[in-house]
Amino acid sequence: MNKIVTVLLLFFFCSNIGAQDSLAIAKPKKEKIIFTEKDVIVDSAATELKSFAPNFKKKYDAPEFVYEFKTPEKNAWDRFKEWLANLFKNLFNFSNNKTAENFVDILVRSLAILIVIVVIYMIVKAIMNNEGQWVFGKNSDKKIINYDEIEKNLHLVDFQKLIQNSLESGEKRLTTRYYYLWLLKKMSEKQIIEWDVEKTNSDYLYEIKDQSQKEDFAYLSYLYNNIWYGEFELDDHTFAKTRSAFEKSIKKVTNG
Structure with a gap:
């Protein structure tokens, strides 16, 4: 019985050694690659350096390149119109500020047209009163x-x-x-x-x-x-x- 066990152990030991030798034989060996100067390709073309124009930022100062909205400042005329709008809003009980502003715009335009008509009338009257003389003619x-x-x-x-x-x-x-x-x-x-x-x-x-x-x-x-x-x-x-x-x-x- 003991002889049989000993024979089996020897068999397995020998088979493992044979398997390791076969793997070592089957594994390919790595070759060391050596490069020479002939194998190196050098790019001899001149490299052009790029640079930005000194005033390139000015091209992007146009309104279409401004992405930050700024509320325009109000001048004296705008403040006067706003004051009139508030005055008429309280006086005529307008529903909102927009209605009052539209009313002021119409009023200002009407007054401007009236002033122009009065000025033209005064000029024509002054010309006619100058002994019936007109501007043109001998x-x-x-x-x-x-x-x-x-x-x-x-x-x-x-x-x-x-x-x-x-x-x-x-x-x-x-x-x-x-x-x-x-x-x-x-x-x-x-x-x-x-x-x-x-x-x-x-x-x-x-x-x-x-x-x-x-x-x-x-x-x-x-x-x-x-x-x-x-x-x-x-x-x-x-x-x-x-x-x-x-x-x-x-x-x-x-x-x-």
């Missing part, structure tokens, strides 16, 4: 507008006052025209002529019966046409002579 054309109105209402015009004003402003040609129209008014009142705004000097000359009056009127018409329609400078001597001739003739017609 000086003679601007004055004819007012003179035509005088001719249409010849018998209602105070020529003495008009002549006094024109003398004070130094308008000699205008004074000569007033004298001529004043003469026509006096001749019409004395029924020497029949006044009509469409008539010419020749028409009036034909209507005058008295030869002396006809000669005076022909001479004064000559002076008037050359002074009023002429483009020359009227000197003091010629104006004084013309003024004296008109006053003499007007006085003669008035007392005649």
Whole structure:
């Protein structure tokens, strides 16, 4: 019995040794790899260094790159409108601040439009009151507008006052025209002529019966046409002579 146990133990011991030898034989051996200079590849290309532009931050200062919202500061006008909104809110019992702000916006715009209309009206009125003159056009054309109105209402015009004003402003040609129209008014009142705004000097000359009056009127018409329609400078001597001739003739017609 003991012999049998001993034989089995020897059998198992020998089989384990054989298995370890077979594993040692089957395991491959590691080889040591050696690299030489020929096996090393060196990249000889030049390396380019990149750098940021000095002002690159300025490109990102635009509003679309700002992600932090800041409430805009209120100026004096905004504070005034806010004060008005609060005032009207308490005065008219508005439901919220937005309604009061809309009311103030409408009110301010309406007042602005009203102010513009008033200013335009005052400018137009000032231009119209400047002896009927407009901004554009020649000086003679601007004055004819007012003179035509005088001719249409010849018998209602105070020529003495008009002549006094024109003398004070130094308008000699205008004074000569007033004298001529004043003469026509006096001749019409004395029924020497029949006044009509469409008539010419020749028409009036034909209507005058008295030869002396006809000669005076022909001479004064000559002076008037050359002074009023002429483009020359009227000197003091010629104006004084013309003024004296008109006053003499007007006085003669008035007392005649």
